[in-house]
Amino acid sequence: MKRAAAKLRPLLKKPQAEESPFAADAIKGLSAKPKYMSAKHFYDAEGSRLFDAITRLPEYYPTRSEIEVLRDKAGEIADLLPEGAALVEFGSGSTAKIRTLLAAAPKLAAYVPVDISAQYLEAEAARLRRDFPKLAVLPVAADFTKPFELPAKVRALPRAGFFPGSTIGNFEPLAAVAFLRNAARILGRGAVLVIGVDLVKDARTLNAAYNDAAGVTAAFNLNLLARMNRELGGTFDLSAFAHRAFYNRERQRIEMHLVSRKRQKVSVNGAAFEFERGEAIHTENSYKYTPEGFASLARQAGWLERALWTDAAGYFSVRLLTLKRDF
Numbered sequence: 341m342k343r344a345a346a347k348l349r350p351l352l353k354k355p356q357a358e359e360s361p362f363a364a365d366a367i368k369g370l371s372a373k374p375k376y377m378s379a380k381h382f383y384d385a386e387g388s389r390l391f392d393a394i395t396r397l398p399e400y401y402p403t404r405s406e407i408e409v410l411r412d413k414a415g416e417i418a419d420l421l422p423e424g425a426a427l428v429e430f431g432s433g434s435t436a437k438i439r440t441l442l443a444a445a446p447k448l449a450a451y452v453p454v455d456i457s458a459q460y461l462e463a464e465a466a467r468l469r470r471d472f473p474k475l476a477v478l479p480v481a482a483d484f485t486k487p488f489e490l491p492a493k494v495r496a497l498p499r500a501g502f503f504p505g506s507t508i509g510n511f512e513p514l515a516a517v518a519f520l521r522n523a524a525r526i527l528g529r530g531a532v533l534v535i536g537v538d539l540v541k542d543a544r545t546l547n548a549a550y551n552d553a554a555g556v557t558a559a560f561n562l563n564l565l566a567r568m569n570r571e572l573g574g575t576f577d578l579s580a581f582a583h584r585a586f587y588n589r590e591r592q593r594i595e596m597h598l599v600s601r602k603r604q605k606v607s608v609n610g611a612a613f614e615f616e617r618g619e620a621i622h623t624e625n626s627y628k629y630t631p632e633g634f635a636s637l638a639r640q641a642g643w644l645e646r647a648l649w650t651d652a653a654g655y656f657s658v659r660l661l662t663l664k665r666d667f
């Protein structure tokens with residue numbers, strides 16, 4: 341009897357949500373019905389490494405398609421960037437894509453990669469400095485959904501934004517508009533934004549991209565539980581959860597979930613959470629847009645579409661936006 345009480349005590353402790361944004365969001369999301377987590381929390385150093393592995397999977401067409409466009413159109417894109425500008429990349433990750441643009445745009449004065457995954461960001465910035473010794477590489481570890489400061493060195497420069505990887509698709513459409521407004525404020529008058537947006541397509545291609553045969557996307561999804569175990573004293577048994585991803589045609593989005601394989605109780609940051617068998621944590625949405633659908637969303641945030649390029653298969657779009665004059 342005594343032993344059972346001692347075992348339960350940590351589970352009954354009050355949640356300590358104020359400790360960190362990750363802890364606060366974990367407690368909030370796991371207490372909700374249905375349970376959810378924000379996709380930004382996938383990205384600790386291990387999450388960034390796993391995402392990088394996803395981009396090399398045969399089923400994961402978005403990276404290949406976007407790189408095809410960036411490679412073919414690099415000259416055209418570079419011509420539309422302001423002379424001597426600082427290029428701010430939102431969610432820079434592995435910096436694989438920016439290399440194509442940087443090589444075509446020697447007129448850029450500085451590159452500011454912004455990412456929430458601080459350790460990975462610093463390592464990638466160091467690699468980039470070695471490969472582009474004349475470029476000022478000024479990383480900012482920040483959550484781009486919140487206000488953040490650009491480095492003092494670039495405040496007087498004209499600015500361009502780069503937001504590849506269809507990371508915009510991880511936002512609900514209203515939050516995507518809010519992000520684009522915030523990007524407009526950060527980049528300022530006269531700015532351009534080059535943005536990668538995944539397109540609506542057949543469900544088979546979409547479902548395959550998020551359910552790869554090697555199980556890397558499953559490992560990426562499950563790393564969220566491993567991260568809660570590492571950083572928040574979580575007690576998740578990873579083998580008791582399954583990766584589920586599917587295309588929700590009505591809402592034009594891929595949904596990712598982690599599904600409990602059995603009835604179980606888990607503790608995170610001192611708080612207890614119960615799972616029914618089959619109950620899921622909704623971990624990510626990845627919205628897909630039509631060519632017109634995204635242009636109209638961007639307009640709501642004050643951006644006009646000046647150019648739209650797609651890969652040969654028509655899977656993925658890269659757009660160049662400029663701010664409305666009265667913004």
Ligand SMILES: C[S@@+](CC[C@H](N)C(=O)[O-])C[C@H]1O[C@@H](n2cnc3c(N)ncnc32)[C@H](O)[C@@H]1O
Pocket residue numbers: 379380383388391395403430431432433434435437454455456457482483484485504505506507
């Ligand atoms: C889908 S990946 C794309 C990575 C890379 N830009 C690409 O195109 O392959 C999303 C990237 O954005 C970063 N990220 C996600 N949410 C973020 C947030 N709220 N603030 C800052 N970075 C974020 C992640 O760490 C990750 O590097």
